[in-house]
Structure formats: structure tokens, C-alpha cells
Amino acid sequence: xxxxxxxxxxxxxxxxxxxxxxxxxxxxxxxxxxxxxxxxxxxxxxxxxxxxxxxxxxxxxxxxxxxxxxxxxxxxxxxxxxxxxxxxxxxxxxxxxxxxxxxxxxxxxxxxxxxxxxxxxxxxxxxxxxxxxxxxxxxxxxxxxxxxxxxxxxxxxxxxxxxxxxxxxxxxxxxxxxxxxxxxxxxxxxxxxxxxxxxxxxxxxxxxxxxxxxxxxxxxxxxxxxxxxxxxxxxxxxxxxxxxxxxxxxxxxxxxxxxxxxxxxxxxxxxxxxxxxxxxxxxxxxxxxxxxxxxxxxxxxxxxxxxxxxxxxxxxxxxxxxxxxxxxxx
Amino acid sequence: xxxxxxxxxxxxxxxxxxxxxxxxxxxxxxxxxxxxxxxxxxxxxxxxxxxxxxxxxxxxxxxxxxxxxxxxxxxxxxxxxxxxxxxxxxxxxxxxxxxxxxxxxxxxxxxxxxxxxxxxxxxxxxxxxxxxxxxxxxxxxxxxxxxxxxxxxxxxxxxxxxxxxxxxxxxxxxxxxxxxxxxxxxxxxxxxxxxxxxxxxxxxxxxxxxxxxxxxxxxxxxxxxxxxxxxxxxxxxxxxxxxxxxxxxxxxxxxxxxxxxxxxxxxxxxxxxxxxxxxxxx
Ligand SMILES: Nc1ncnc2c1ncn2[C@@H]1O[C@H](COP(=O)(O)OP(=O)(O)O)[C@@H](O)[C@H]1O
Ligand SMILES: [Mg+2]
Numbered sequence: 084x085x086x087x088x089x090x091x092x093x094x095x096x097x098x099x100x101x102x103x104x105x106x107x108x109x110x111x112x113x114x115x116x117x118x119x120x121x122x123x124x125x126x127x128x129x130x131x132x133x134x135x136x137x138x139x140x141x142x143x144x145x146x147x148x149x150x151x152x153x154x155x156x157x158x159x160x161x162x163x164x165x166x167x168x169x170x171x172x173x174x175x176x177x178x179x180x181x182x183x184x185x186x187x188x189x190x191x192x193x194x195x196x197x198x199x200x201x202x203x204x205x206x207x208x209x210x211x212x213x214x215x216x217x218x219x220x221x222x223x224x225x226x227x228x229x230x231x232x233x234x235x236x237x238x239x240x241x242x243x244x245x246x247x248x249x250x251x252x253x254x255x256x257x258x259x260x261x262x263x264x265x266x267x268x269x270x271x272x273x274x275x276x277x278x279x280x281x282x283x284x285x286x287x288x289x290x291x292x293x294x295x296x297x298x299x300x301x302x303x304x305x306x307x308x309x310x311x312x313x314x315x316x317x318x319x320x321x322x323x324x325x326x327x328x329x330x331x332x333x334x335x336x337x338x339x340x341x342x343x344x345x346x347x348x349x350x351x352x353x354x355x356x357x358x359x360x361x362x363x364x365x366x367x368x369x370x371x372x373x374x375x376x377x378x379x380x381x382x383x384x385x386x387x388x389x390x391x392x393x394x395x396x397x398x399x400x401x402x403x404x405x406x407x408x409x410x411x412x413x
Numbered sequence: 414x415x416x417x418x419x420x421x422x423x424x425x426x427x428x429x430x431x432x433x434x435x436x437x438x439x440x441x442x443x444x445x446x447x448x449x450x451x452x453x454x455x456x457x458x459x460x461x462x463x464x465x466x467x468x469x470x471x472x473x474x475x476x477x478x479x480x481x482x483x484x485x486x487x488x489x490x491x492x493x494x495x496x497x498x499x500x501x502x503x504x505x506x507x508x509x510x511x512x513x514x515x516x517x518x519x520x521x522x523x524x525x526x527x528x529x530x531x532x533x534x535x536x537x538x539x540x541x542x543x544x545x546x547x548x549x550x551x552x553x554x555x556x557x558x559x560x561x562x563x564x565x566x567x568x569x570x571x572x573x574x575x576x577x578x579x580x581x582x583x584x585x586x587x588x589x590x591x592x593x594x595x596x597x598x599x600x601x602x603x604x605x606x607x608x609x610x611x612x613x614x615x616x617x618x619x620x621x622x623x624x625x626x627x628x629x630x631x632x633x634x635x636x637x638x639x640x641x642x643x644x645x646x647x648x649x650x651x652x653x654x655x656x657x658x659x660x661x662x663x664x665x666x667x668x669x670x671x672x673x674x675x676x677x678x679x680x681x682x683x684x685x686x687x688x689x690x691x692x693x694x695x
Binding site: 202289291292293294295296297298299300301302305309310313314316 | 494496499501524525526527528531532534536538539540541542543551552555556601604605608
């Protein structure tokens with residue numbers, strides 16, 4: 084049997100050698116630390132600067148409307164009444180619809196691509212999805228107006244109305260341009276990013292995890308569930324948040340299909356308006372100071388909503404991960 | 414194609430079970446066999462990793478597979494529960510019988526095979542999002558067991574068998590990855606035992622562990638063989654000598670020698686075996 088050399092003898096030689104050497108300079112380490120810190124701080128500073136700029140640009144409006152800006156629904160430049168509630172509502176609802184559609188689709192696509200698809204078909208699908216991401220927003224918007232909306236109006240919407248018309252969400256007349264159409268177009272836009280990030284996350288799940296499940300006699304679906312998805316769920320959640328960030332700020336294509344009507348309606352068939360859309364649409368028309376200020380304040384609100392939603396998501400993620408590992412078996 | 418060769422169960426199977434008895438008339442009756450591996454060859458694409466291996470694996474005994482790196486130990490072990498099929502483009506020829514049943518018959522579901530033949534890996538792999546307790550009973554849950562009382566009993570039993578109960582009984586709700594390396598490996602053994610397999614396959618289960626944790630696992634293997642048939646891969650000669658009853662020496666995908674561990678280690682009949690065991694391998 085190979086018996087290890089006595090530790091004393093083993094460690095003596097290297098130690099004396101180390102003593103003979105000049106101690107390594109710590110300068111490189113320090114420089115590296117400061118450099119990376121500076122980079123990190125630059126990002127934080129940028130965020131603060133943007134926030135401050137928006138704040139400054141809207142200070143008059145903030146003073147004039149105060150908290151009412153967030154809670155009232157009238158948007159009338161002529162009488163100089165500005166309330167952002169319909170836009171906040173529109174942004175949140177359209178993004179929520181988008182997530183509802185895009186997350187299952189993206190995650191399922193990612194699972195298919197990493198776990199199930201035959202090898203030869205994977206790369207073509209990945210390339211197609213990347214191409215979807217490369218379509219300019221305005222082109223997608225045009226497609227939305229001329230292809231998607233007429234189709235939605237003729238087939239899926241009447242169907243939804245027939246089966247779910249008894250709920251407030253799918254009641255009332257169908258115009259085509261609508262909150263639902265806006266949500267769908269956002270879903271299409273965030274699908275590629277969620278899919279490709281999810282795919283990377285799933286690919287990073289160690290094979291050993293899959294084998295552990297297979298060795299217990301798990302089927303492919305069970306392996307995906309207990310070894311892959313649960314291992315990756317923190318990362319998948321991150322992918323969803325990334326998509327949500329995009330969804331909240333998505334502007335051009337949404338503007339073209341959502342109907343641009345500042346109203347709060349339960350029915351998703353009714354037109355809506357988002358924070359980003361109103362800025363894009365009305366910036367050039369904002370002739371009075373207070374109008375411009377109000378639009379700046381809309382920007383500030385969008386900034387705040389995005390940060391808030393991300394914070395809530397972070398909190399959710401924390402509770403998600405702590406409860407799962409401590410869940411007792413009894 | 415594989416299935417063509419392995420047609421329906423044939424009478425030779427029965428005959429084969431009885432054969433060792435006549436071969437060793439002087440000793441007590443031959444031990445019952447768990448696996449009969451007959452002329453098995455395995456390919457990864459064009460590369461043949463196992464070349465015409467035939468051997469029997471006795472029940473309630475520890476069979477060690479030794480040989481230099483890359484000789485096909487893991488591949489051979491994995492063909493016993495069809496785990497090697499997870500690698501695309503693998504191909505098997507020959508037959509593997511588990512209790513006389515052909516594992517590769519077209520009617521056999523690999524998932525069922527793996528429930529009967531459990532496996533422990535080189536690197537411990539508990540499910541990190543599950544608690545210690547859930548890690549152990551996940552196999553039962555996959556089998557549809559919902560009875561909480563039964564699950565709790567089996568949880569304790571499996572952890573006791575894996576000699577881990579006393580160390581974790583107050584921490585069952587903690588994450589499986591909070592344990593030490595050796596404990597994690599025993600957790601994986603408990604997880605494999607919880608579904609009550611007939612066989613336990615172990616692929617170098619101690620190679621990532623320190624000597625104390627290794628000693629614990631070795632002791633555990635010794636105790637488990639009362640109830641289980643164990644096939645273990647090891648690159649550690651001393652370990653094979655300590656824990657196994659039978660030893661198979663593989664070299665470049667071929668079975669060079671197979672016999673009782675005492676015989677292989679004291680009086681090998683092949684020169685190659687002797688060279689490998691004495692460390693004079695060239
Ligand atoms: N997934 C794989 N794909 C292709 N060849 C493989 C794969 N796994 C193992 N092999 C080949 O099969 C042979 C046996 O490997 P393995 O069974 O892992 O050996 P051991 O466990 O004895 O080190 C090696 O030559 C190796 O290169
Ligand atoms: Mg190996």
C-alpha cells in the first residue's frame with residue numbers, strides 16, 4: 084500500500100523554497116480591485132444620473148400635480164390636466180399579458196431545445212429564434228397592423244369572446260387594436276431573449292443531475308422536472324425578469340397596435356396606452372412647458388415602475404429559494 | 414438490430430444458471446446469479462468500448478471491476494442498467510440477463526430496469542433544491558407513493574442503511590448540499606436504496622472522498638451486501654481487495670480475467686492481471 088510521505092517531510096521542502104522567494108507584489112491585486120470597483124460604480128452612477136435628469140426635467144410638473152399625477156386618469160394637454168394612471172395601467176397589463184404568453188412558450192422551447200430535440204434540428208431553431216430578435220420593432224409593428232390585427236379580429240378574438248365573453252376581460256366590441264394585441268406583440272418581442280437565456284441556463288445544468296434522476300427510473304419528463312427545471316429555476320426566473328424589463332419599456336411596435344387611448348377598461352379588447360408609447364407619440368407635440376414636463380414625469384414613472392417591478396421580483400426570488408430548501412418532510 | 418439477436422427467452426438460460434454447480438462440485442452449491450452477461454459488446458458510434466464480455470454476477474456479493482482508466486469499466490457498469498443509452502449513438506450486442514430476464518428485449522422499459530438496478534456515481538449528486546429528506550424519497554414519489562407514513566418509514570430505513578441517519582436525523586429539512594462530501598455520497602446511496610432495488614451499481618463511489626469517508630463507504634458496502642447485489646468500479650486495488658468477493662479485470666474493453674477476489678489477487682492466471690495488480694503495468 085502506498086503510504087503517504089510523512090507530512091513534515093513533504094511540506095518542509097516547498098516551504099523553504101517559498102521563503103527564499105520574494106513575496107508576490109499585492110499591487111496587481113489592488114489595481115484590479117479598484118478598477119472593477121470603478122466600473123461597477125460607473126453603472127450605478129449612470130442609473131442615478133438618469134433618474135436625476137428625469138427628476139429635474141419634470142420638477143415643475145411634480146410640484147404642480149403632486150401625487151395626483153399617479154392617481155388620476157385625465158390626460159388633456161389643452162386644459163393642462165395630466166394624470167398618468169391609464170398609462171401605468173396599460174404598461175403593467177400589457178407586460179403582464181406578454182409574460183403570460185411568452186414565458187410558457189419560451190421555457191418550453193428552451194426545454195425542447197436542450198432536453199428533447201434531435202441534435203440536427205437544434206441549431207436551425209436557435210438561428211430562427213435569433214432572427215426573430217433581429218427584426219426591427221417598427222417592422223414588427225407594421226406586420227402587427229396589417230397581418231396580426233386583422234387575423235386576431237377575425238378568428239381568435241371572436242372565439243375568445245364566445246367562450247370567455249361572460250368574464251369582463253373578453254366582453255364588449257372587438258376593434259382589433261387593443262390591449263390584448265399590444266400584449267401579444269410584446270410577447271413576440273420578448274420571446275427570443277427569454278428563450279435564449281433560458282436555453283443557456285438549462286444547458287448549464289450538470290449532466291450528473293440528469294443522470295441522478297435517470298438512475299432512479301425517472302422518465303424524460305420527470306428528469307426535466309426534478310433534475311433540470313428545479314435546478315435551473317432561479318436562473319429561469321432571472322430570464323423572465325430580463326424579459327419583463329424589455330416588456331415594460333417596449334415602445335414602437337406596441338404603439339402601433341395598442342390603440343393609444345388613455346383609458347382603464349377591464350376588457351382586453353378595448354384599446355389602451357402605455358407609458359413608453361405616450362412619450363414617443365406626444366414628445367414632438369409638447370409645445371407648452373408643462374406638457375413637456377408631464378411627459379418627462381411619465382418617463383420618471385416608467386423608470387420607477389421598472390425599478391419597483393425588479394425589486395419585487397428580487398424579493399420573490401429570495402422567498403422562492405429559501406422556502407424550497409427548508410421545506411420539511413415531516 | 415440488437416433485438417434480433419436477443420430473441421425470446423430461451424432454455425439455455427435455465428441451463429446456464431445451473432452450470433456453475435457442476436464446475437465446482439467440491440464446494441457448497443454455487444451462489445444464485447443476479448446478472449448473466451453474455452458476449453456483450455458496446456459501441457460509442459464507431460468506437461468499440463466493450464468487446465465481447467461474458468461473465469456472471471453473483472447475488473448478495475460484491476463484484477469489483479478493475480482496470481486502467483478508459484478500459485471500459487464505467488461503460489460496462491452502465492450497460493447493467495441501460496444508463497449508457499443516455500449517450501447518443503450507442504449500440505449494444507449480446508445479452509444481459511437480470512434474474513433470467515433480457516434487459517435489452519424490446520418490451521423492456523429502461524426506466525423500469527433502472528428502478529430495479531440502482532446506481533451511485535463517482536461524484537455525489539444530490540438534488541440541490543431538495544431537502545435531505547426529499548432527496549431520499551424522491552424515487553418513491555416518482556413511483557407514485559403518497560402515503561406519508563410509509564414515506565417517513567422508508568426515509569428512516571434508507572438513511573439508517575446508508576449509515577447516515579444519526580448524523581442527519583435532526584436536519585432532514587436542510588438542503589442536501591449542506592452536507593460534507595462523504596455524507597452527500599451516503600445520501601445518494603440512501604436515495605438509491607429507498608426504492609428497494611435488487612442491485613446497486615457504484616462507479617468509483619469513493620474516488621472523490623477523503624480516507625475516513627472512504628472507510629465509511631467501504632464498511633457500508635460490506636454491510637449492504639447481505640441484502641443487495643453490488644457491482645462496484647474502483648481504480649483502487651486495495652479497495653477491491655478489501656470489499657469485493659469477485660473481481661473482474663478489464664483491459665481495453667476486454668475481460669482479461671474474472672474470478673474470486675482472493676484468487677485474482679493471490680494467484681492470477683493471466684500475466685496481464687498480475688502485472689496490473691502488482692503495479693507493473695506497462
Ligand atoms: N460518451 C462517450 N462517447 C464516446 N466515447 C466514450 C464515451 N464514454 C466513454 N467513451 C469511450 O469508451 C471507452 C471506455 O470508457 P469508460 O467506460 O468511461 O472507461 P473507464 O470507466 O474504465 O475509465 C473510452 O475509450 C472512452 O473514450
Ligand atoms: Mg469511469
